[in-house]
Amino acid sequence: MSSKTLASSSLISDLTNVVGDQYVVWKPEDLLVYEYDGSIDKAPPQAVVLPSSAEEVSQIVKIANRHGAYIVARGAGTSLSGGAVPLRNSVVIALTRLTNLIEVDAVNRVAIVEPGMINLHLSQKVSHLGLFYAPDPASQKTCTIGGNIGENAGGPHCLALGVTTNHVLGLEVVLADGSLTWFGGTQRESSGYDLRGAFVGSEGTLGIVTKIAVRLLPKPETIHSMLAAFTTMDAASDTVSEIIAAGMVPSALEMMDRNTIDAVEPFYHPGYPAEAQAVLIVEVDGLKESVEEQTETVLDICNRNGAMEIREADDEETRDKLWQTRKGAIGAYGTIAPTYYLVDGVVPRTKLREVLQQVDQIAVELDVTVANVFHAGDGNIHPAILFNERNPEEVKQAILAGAKILEACVAAGGALSGEHGIGIEKQAYMPLVFNEDDLEAMSRLRTAFIGESPEDAPIGVPSLGERFNPGKVFPGGAVHGEAYGITAESFRPTGTQDWQ
Amino acid sequence: MSSKTLASSSLISDLTNVVGDQYVVWKPEDLLVYEYDGSIDKAPPQAVVLPSSAEEVSQIVKIANRHGAYIVARGAGTSLSGGAVPLRNSVVIALTRLTNLIEVDAVNRVAIVEPGMINLHLSQKVSHLGLFYAPDPASQKTCTIGGNIGENAGGPHCLALGVTTNHVLGLEVVLADGSLTWFGGTQRESSGYDLRGAFVGSEGTLGIVTKIAVRLLPKPETIHSMLAAFTTMDAASDTVSEIIAAGMVPSALEMMDRNTIDAVEPFYHPGYPAEAQAVLIVEVDGLKESVEEQTETVLDICNRNGAMEIREADDEETRDKLWQTRKGAIGAYGTIAPTYYLVDGVVPRTKLREVLQQVDQIAVELDVTVANVFHAGDGNIHPAILFNERNPEEVKQAILAGAKILEACVAAGGALSGEHGIGIEKQAYMPLVFNEDDLEAMSRLRTAFIGESPEDAPIGVPSLGERFNPGKVFPGGAVHGEAYGITAESFRPTGTQDWQ
Structure with missing residues (x-):
């Protein structure tokens, strides 16, 4: 490598x-x-x-x-x-020079952008029209919409609004032979196979996206953000379950654990209670009356579960401050350890409490520090394993802990990735959720776009089937942590079938 | 044929x-x-x-x-x-014997059903849990969820909630070699290529769906339905535009024209005003206060556009009665003519008024009767061309009128199909929206699943590439109206490239 x-x-x-x-x-x-x-x-x-x-x-x-x-x-x-x-x-x-906003159709709420446009810039550019672009990864000030397409990125507000694929109407792509084509359209519906859908989340392996037609949404009339601190993770988890069980879909529902609080305190000085073991952020939006009613329900549930402190925000400035610790959490982990490995798994909401306890146990068993910050509302957990990359033993333990956490998610009936993709990191775990038939069907899709028969391959290239982003997604393409001396033999997830 | x-x-x-x-x-x-x-x-x-x-x-x-x-x-x-x-x-x-509800997970709001289950039955079976299945085609009392997957079916309430693909989490399918595999999962997110998305709307050409994991939604606290009659189609169209421009997304926004009113009167005796040229149904749902505020806005806009009469419904019985004419409209066309050809096209909402006028002109030019009933909110029009199938000239004119209407939709920047699919009917029009590269990319996807090299084909079958639902979707597979003596040479859409 x-x-x-x-x-x-x-x-x-x-x-x-x-x-x-x-x-x-x-x-x-x-x-x-x-x-x-x-x-x-x-x-x-x-x-x-x-x-x-x-x-x-x-x-x-x-x-x-x-x-x-x-x-x-x-x-x-x-x-x-x-x-x-x-x-x-x-x-x-x-693609960082392809940053243009090509077209905005405010009435039909469609924008066409180039792939290098920074995620947040799109919402800023259409803000004066009362519109915004919904997917909001934590990295939205930096990450590009083209990259979001590749990984089918999510974000805190994807609970109510869906992830990237739900907001992409059409794509212009360059295929393996260099030809330009267009998948999908600018309408919600289009005809023929949904190749747009197959491209979103294909992690750059099928072609290169060069233009993107996205759906814009009208900004909500009212937004109300609440932050509640709890003495236990269990109390915070129960609060999440009860909010969902009440039939609400808040626009965001995010959780941070004690280690994360420790990391953000020196950066942002939010002054959370010293005994708080979990902080929950709940946001509701919509028409004023509806927001008031939902706010009341959320506060009731928080109080019933013993919230120690509740903060609220109605205007943009206070809201930005309230969100600051959540959005800055990952960067703040630098205060605890030199490097972090941010795991990304999904569990059914009902299993959240149980899987979080397992994550704790794994951290203790393997003697690693884990900080948790995650999208609680849709069961998308993000344990951050904190380590020192100069200590090979710590690196190995971190990667092993990541594997065990992903196994726990899958065992609970969850998924390997909520929004970060498979890439190099998780390809070895693909057999945990896909059998050989599944992987072969995926491989056939890639072949359909790229071609792979040896006679098609130019000299010096073993297989055209990996023309774009080689070694990713499929098991056996690369070794996660190889740069730190990990080998394919160092470990393999338990419970998997025979695979390389 | x-x-x-x-x-x-x-x-x-x-x-x-x-x-x-x-x-x-x-x-x-x-x-x-x-x-x-x-x-x-x-x-x-x-x-x-x-x-x-x-x-x-x-x-x-x-x-x-x-x-x-x-x-x-x-x-x-x-x-x-x-x-x-x-x-x-x-x-x-x-697949009509495969009607089981295999599993309901009320907390995570997921159901697993067999493909022969009738669409409406699913909502009825989970109603006691406070849940429902969102896609609601007009045929929902008859059509199956498996068929809905094939055509990526929509319905009146898809304006706010999205079409079938937005509610399908995973699929078990039988592939061309008879093997069983599973695409997607029961979580919102899953890893690997989105083959689930490629299957939904593939019109039965890639495999046979045998189990379906769908998302269920909580039933809204309050639903308020309104029906308004207008003296002109333009006034009704303007009302639609203004409702959307007000930043609302009603749960349904449906329009019927005078010919449709004439068809439903003798069936359901709704007693709409004699001078009404258009009837609009608007439905809003959510929390009580929010529904009240939205209702007020809708009524304001209707009145400002000169609504002659407004009816409202709050409870289920009154609502069913209010919706009766809309849901029964297509069946009622039998009172006007022996046969109908229900066209299905999508136009940008801003072009709705213009395209409806073109539909009128086409009807006059070709001397056919067209009745309109459609999903106004998302620009999905459904002109019904009424004719007598025993008169070959009428059949030809009907098919020609359908072609011209679809051309008008595409020329206005719209799409060939909102929710009915391509099938036999629209395959000749595919080149209006797809160039050869696009069609080839789709064909590659089909090949990826089915295989097509002649040496793979069993004796007596020209190409395995059409194993499932042969002759559909792709241009040249069949002739729309062949049963009525139409030939490929009878007509072809103007403005298309060379194709067969």
Whole structure:
């Protein structure tokens, strides 16, 4: 994973002909920043190219084909599962220059954007029309909408509004042969197979998205945010269950544990009660009267479960402050340990309390520190395993703890990923939820888009079937933690069938 | 399309071994009812088999493979685009015995059902838990959830809640080789490619769905329905635009025109004003206070646009009566003409008024009667062209009018289908919205699931690529109206590229 091969001068010159000198990166020292993303894995690209249009992306794919090079599309590089790490010495196509808002149709509530647009910028640009773009990953100030498509990103407000795929109407994509095509449309409905749906969440393995038609939503008339502190995680978990059982779907329902409180206190000084073991954020929105009624219900339930302190926010400034600790939590983990590994699993809401207790046990057994901050409302947990990457034993324990937590989620009837994708991180766990038939059906879909018969492959490329983002998603493509000396033999999730 | 070949006795005997004598239909007179669905097309199957389990479906597919027979899955046969018409002398697998509610998880709001369950039955079965299943096609008392998956069915309440694909979490399917696999899960999120999404709306061409995990929603606390009559269609259209522009998303927003009023009067005697040219149904739901506020806004807008009469309903009985004319409209067209062809197109909401005027012009030009009843809120129009199927000239004019209406929808930036699918009816129009690259990408997806290389095909079958529901969706598969003497040369949509 760490061997470096630099691009040939003929490849560099072909790429330069398309985008110009200043948009091809090939010197080893300049390539360093493209080895990483937000995960713990890394690998060096042979070159990075920054196109300015869909047509340039199409030309670059054709050039890479001729040179037998793999391709990895990259947005802001915030992936938490290794999605943007360029395995197999790929050519990275960085889409950060494609940031245009191409069209806004306010009446029909549709926008067409380029993939390099930063998530939050879209909502800012349409705010004066009374509209917003719903998916709001914690990294929304940095991450790109193209990257969100790749990973089918979620966010705190996806509880009520759905994840990225629910807001994408159509996609322009560059396919393996460099051709440009359009899937879906700008209407809610379109005809033919739902290839739009298959692309969203395909983690860059089927093609490169170059334009995106998204649905915009009208901003709610009223938003009311509440923050409640509890003396136990169980009390907070019960509060979550009761809110949902009351038939409400709050626009957000987020939880932080004591370790997370410890991490955010020195940063943001929120002054949460010293005995608080959990903090819950609940947000309701809609028409004024409806919000008032829902607020009353939420406060009742919090109080009944022994909330020690409740804070409320009605206006944007107070709300931003109330959300600050939640949105900044992951960054604040740096106060506790040099590195974190943010696990991402989903459990049925009814199993939340039980799985959180298991996460605690796993932390104790393996002697790792785990901090919890997560989307409680839809059972999407995010245990952050905190460790020091310079201590190989700590790294191994962290990865092992991650595996055990994901196993616990699956055993509880949950899923491997809520919103971070499979990437490098979770591919070894795919057999926990998919049997060979399932994986083969997925592989057939990839083959349908990419082709894979050996006679199709240009010289020097073992299989065209991995043309885009090679080594990701499917088991056996790469080893999670290899950069830290982990090998495929170091461990494997228990309970899996025979696989590599 | 109309040549009849009966099944061989060895095929019948193989099928009988799986399901028993009484569940294999092969006598010509018994097969007659399986030639039709809700569209104007028809074709005879060679046999019909009614399995009682997913395992039996799997065995039947393997038997059909051995005998080189095509396969068409059938639910209630209510398809309006010819989805259930068995072209190529297919073996029909009727799923009407698979009606079980396998599991309900009320807390996590998930149900697992068999494909033959009637849509409305699911909501009835979970009603005591305070839950319901959202997609509600007009045919919901008859149509099956399996058929809804095939066509990605919508309904009046899909404006606020989304169509079938938004409510399906996972699918068990029988693939082309007869193997059983599962796509998606019971969580909102799952890992890997979204093959669940690709299956929903694939019109039976990729496999046969045998189990379905669906999301259930909590029933709203309050529902308020309003019906308003207007002197012009324009006034009703403006009312729709203003309601949406006010930032509301009513749970339903439906329109009927004068011809539809004429059709429903003798059936249901609603006593709408004699001068009414349009009737609008608006429904809002949610918490009591929010419903009151929305009701006030809707009534204001209706009055401002000159509503002649407004009726309201708060309880279930009054609401059912208010909805009766809308839900029974299509059936009532029988009072005006022997046959109807229900067109299904989508236009941007802003173009609704303009496209409705074009529909009027097309009706005048081609001398056909068109009645309109449709989902105004999301721009999904359903002009019903009324004709006498015994008059070949009328049939031709009806089909031509349908083509022109669909062209007008596409020209206005809309889509070919809102909820009825492509089937036989619209395949010739696919090139209006898809270029060759798009169609090829779709064809690759089908190939990924079915296989198509000639050496894979059993003797007597030209291409495995059409194993399931042959001749549907893709251009050139069949001729819409062939049963009435229409040929591929009779007409073709103007403005299309060269295609067959």
